[in-house]
Amino acid sequence: MPSPEKLKLSEVLVEIRMSRAAFYRMRARGKAPRLSKLPNGHLRVSRADLDAWWATCEQSAA
Known part of the structure; x- marks a missing residue:
């Protein structure tokens, strides 16, 4: 199982x-x-944390 992607x-x-x-x-x-x-x-x-953060930004903008 690959480890979760971590971004710099x-x-x-x-x-x-x-x-x-x-x-x-x-x-x-x-x-x-x-x-x-x-x-x-x-x-x-982590990619998952960044994607979750983006989702909350989109909800705040709506």
């Missing part, structure tokens, strides 16, 4: 078309997708 923060920023600074402001307000921190300090976002 840079990949997420490209996909959601947002700057790193704007993402961190949104994260500080608790409005960003959930991040996982690796032992080396790098951040990852």
